[in-house]
Structure formats: C-alpha cells, structure tokens
Amino acid sequence: MVTGANTGIGFETAKELAKKGFNVIMVCRSMEKGKDSARIIESEFSGAMVHxxxxxxASFASIKTFSSDYLKMYDRLDLLVxxxxxFSDTHQKTEDGFEMTMGVNYLGNYLITQLLRPVILKTEKARVINIASKAGFHGKINLTNPFHGPSGxxxxxxSKLALIWWTIHLAKELKDTDVKVVAVSxxxxxxxxxxxxxFMMKIVRPIMLRKAMSAAKCSQTGLYTSLAEDNKISSGSMYENLTLLPYNKRCLDYESQQALMKLTREITGVGIGT
Ligand SMILES: NC(=O)c1ccc[n+]([C@@H]2O[C@H](COP(=O)([O-])OP(=O)(O)OC[C@H]3O[C@@H](n4cnc5c(N)ncnc54)[C@H](OP(=O)(O)O)[C@@H]3O)[C@@H](O)[C@H]2O)c1
Structure with missing residues (x-):
C-alpha cells in the first residue's frame, strides 16, 4: 500500500512495486487522478496488479472510511508506505481544523497506520515505511499547541520531526513483533x-529545484527499505541514499517525543494497540 500514489515519489514507488509483481493498493485523494496513474502503470507492465x-x-472521516473498507476487503498488509x-505555504486547515501540513504529513499518516494496525500485525514480517525528510532534523514542535501552528x-x-518521533516510538511499541518501522529521507x-x-515559494522554488533529483531516484531508498532482507533493516531507524542516517539530538529527545505521542493519542482517539 502506497499513500499519495498518483504522482511523484509515491507513483514511482507504486510503479516499481507493481513491476516486481506485488499487488499494489494506490491510496489517493482523487479517484480520477489515481485511476489515470494506475492506467499508466498497467500500460507499461501488462499483468500489473494495481488497485x-x-x-x-486531511480528513479523519475519510481515513476511517478507507481503513474500514480495507479491513473488510483484505486480511493482510505486507507493506505500508x-x-x-x-507543503502548504499558505495557512490552510484540514477538515478537522488542524494546520494542513501537520494534519496530512503527521496526523493523517499516524491515523491510517493505527487503524490498519490489526491487519499489519496479522501479516508476517510486515513493514511500515514513513517517508519523512531531513527537514525534520531542524523541526521545532510547540508542544503546547502542535497541530495549529504556522504554515510553510x-x-x-x-511535521517531519513528528513523523520521525513517531517512527521511533512505534518501533519500540512493536519491538516484540516481527513488524519493522523505518523513516526515510x-x-x-x-x-x-x-x-x-x-510569493515566497516563487522565489524559493528555483533554489529548491536547482539540484533536485527525479521522483524515480527519490523513490529508491523507500523501495530499498521496503524490500531489503530483514537483517538489513533496523526498526526505528532512518535511511537515506540506501544507508542508515544517524539521528541528531533533536530526533532523540525522548521526553518531547512522549509528550507528542500523548497529545496525538488524545487528538486522534487511537494509539497503543488500537
Ligand atoms: N520532493 C522532495 O524534495 C521531498 C523531500 C523530502 C521528503 N519528501 C516527501 O516525499 C513524499 C512524497 O512527496 P513528493 O515529492 O512525491 O510530492 P508530490 O508529487 O506532491 O506527491 C505528494 C502526494 O501526496 C498526495 N497528497 C497530498 N495531500 C493529500 C491528502 N490530503 N490526502 C491524500 N493524499 C494527499 C498528493 O496527491 P495529489 O496529487 O492529489 O495532490 C500526491 O499524490 C512527501 O511525504 C514529501 O514530504 C519529498
């Protein structure tokens, strides 16, 4: 399962997994865009299994409907990417009133994973790959109000620091299972x-894109952590360029991580074992 699979890194990930013969669920917010992208994969690889x-x-209700449908249709989930x-450069809110970037990149991914947890746990050697970013190494989370902060x-x-903290936390929670959870830059x-x-993005975009790689290249480390043999992957760790990326001090701030996890459980209503 790949979320945000209709374009960019998610599309390249889904395409590569389909090429390798996996049954791929492309999770998209627009069915139209998702189906167009699925058709591209099917036209490139006859026999590709993409759904x-x-x-x-950006909607807890939509995530809940999706997860409930998935659990009715399937009884396993080997890989969740x-x-x-x-990157919301203007102030926007999710359907539930959270700042959009934090809401989608962290809360959305958290909720979908927690709701699919029963089927992940049922599947032998399942993996959860959180596409984070090294931007998280410089992230600052206001723990008195983490989900309604500034945009940009x-x-x-x-949001990416939150994703890293949760990766470390979830890996610890699941340490007695055969599920592996990793973060990827x-x-x-x-x-x-x-x-x-x-206006700011119009100035920043050319700088951001100056040395940017193709989406296909960017999908490589996620694919590596998805498919590498079990003994090559260390749960709770972060990977970049097909190799381990050591966390900085901020990522390993245990107290702040615990505080965020508590707030996340309160906001989403799910956590530890649900
Ligand atoms: N590109 C980079 O330089 C870079 C660097 C570090 C990390 N990343 C991370 O890599 C991941 C993929 O990004 P990308 O660069 O491939 O960007 P992208 O081309 O913009 O793709 C993002 C995907 O997420 C989907 N998405 C956005 N909001 C959503 C929502 N509310 N519900 C469901 N799906 C939603 C988009 O759907 P729509 O097409 O409908 O908008 C799209 O499929 C992101 O997590 C990003 O933060 C990217």
Missing amino acids: VMKADL NNAGV FKAYSA PGRGATNIWKGKS
Whole structure:
C-alpha cells in the first residue's frame, strides 16, 4: 500500500512495486487522478496488479472510511508506505481544523497506520515505511499547541520531526513483533510538492529545484527499505541514499517525543494497540 500514489515519489514507488509483481493498493485523494496513474502503470507492465482506493489524509472521516473498507476487503498488509505529504505555504486547515501540513504529513499518516494496525500485525514480517525528510532534523514542535501552528517551512519541518518521533516510538511499541518501522529521507526531488502559490515559494522554488533529483531516484531508498532482507533493516531507524542516517539530538529527545505521542493519542482517539 502506497499513500499519495498518483504522482511523484509515491507513483514511482507504486510503479516499481507493481513491476516486481506485488499487488499494489494506490491510496489517493482523487479517484480520477489515481485511476489515470494506475492506467499508466498497467500500460507499461501488462499483468500489473494495481488497485486504487480513496482516502483524503486531511480528513479523519475519510481515513476511517478507507481503513474500514480495507479491513473488510483484505486480511493482510505486507507493506505500508506512508508517502502522502504536502507543503502548504499558505495557512490552510484540514477538515478537522488542524494546520494542513501537520494534519496530512503527521496526523493523517499516524491515523491510517493505527487503524490498519490489526491487519499489519496479522501479516508476517510486515513493514511500515514513513517517508519523512531531513527537514525534520531542524523541526521545532510547540508542544503546547502542535497541530495549529504556522504554515510553510516551519510546519513542514515540524511535521517531519513528528513523523520521525513517531517512527521511533512505534518501533519500540512493536519491538516484540516481527513488524519493522523505518523513516526515510528520500532526498530533494523535482515534484509537485514545491508548487506553492505564495510569493515566497516563487522565489524559493528555483533554489529548491536547482539540484533536485527525479521522483524515480527519490523513490529508491523507500523501495530499498521496503524490500531489503530483514537483517538489513533496523526498526526505528532512518535511511537515506540506501544507508542508515544517524539521528541528531533533536530526533532523540525522548521526553518531547512522549509528550507528542500523548497529545496525538488524545487528538486522534487511537494509539497503543488500537
Ligand atoms: N520532493 C522532495 O524534495 C521531498 C523531500 C523530502 C521528503 N519528501 C516527501 O516525499 C513524499 C512524497 O512527496 P513528493 O515529492 O512525491 O510530492 P508530490 O508529487 O506532491 O506527491 C505528494 C502526494 O501526496 C498526495 N497528497 C497530498 N495531500 C493529500 C491528502 N490530503 N490526502 C491524500 N493524499 C494527499 C498528493 O496527491 P495529489 O496529487 O492529489 O495532490 C500526491 O499524490 C512527501 O511525504 C514529501 O514530504 C519529498
């Protein structure tokens, strides 16, 4: 399962998994865009098994409907690539009233994973791959109000730090199972994520894209952590360029991590074992 699979890094990930013969669920917020992308994969690889399902990660209701449908239809989930993400350069809110970037990149990915947890646990050697970013290493999370903060780069780096903290936390929670959870820094890619409309983004975009890689190149580390043999992958760790990326001090701030996890459980209503 790949979220945000209709374009960019998610599309390349889904395509490569389909090429290798896996049954791929492409989770997209637009069925139309998802089906168009699935058709491209099917036209490139005859026999590709790709299925599009709808979930808007900016809506708890949509995530709940999607997860419930999935659990009715399937009884296993070998791989969940939490790839969907946004960089919202203007202040926007999710359906539930959270700042958009934090809401989608962290809360959406958290909720979808928690709701699919029963089927992940049922599946032998399942993996959860959280597409984070090295931006998280510089993230600052206001623990008195983490989900209603400012937009733009502050929100983006905070959302990716949250994703890293949760990766470490979830790996610890699941340490007695055979599930592995990792964070991935895909590298800077020339994708739609930097297509913000604000004046600042018009200036920043050319700088961001100057040394950007293709989405296909950016998908490589996520694919590596998805498919590498078990003994090559260390649960709770982060990977970049097909290798381990040591966390900085901020990522290993245990007390802040615990505080965020508690707030996340309260906000989403799910956590530990649900
Ligand atoms: N590109 C980079 O330089 C870079 C660097 C570090 C990390 N990343 C991370 O890599 C991941 C993929 O990004 P990308 O660069 O491939 O960007 P992208 O081309 O913009 O793709 C993002 C995907 O997420 C989906 N998405 C956005 N909001 C959603 C929502 N509310 N519900 C469901 N899906 C939603 C998008 O759907 P729509 O097409 O409908 O918008 C799209 O499929 C993100 O998590 C991003 O933060 C990217």
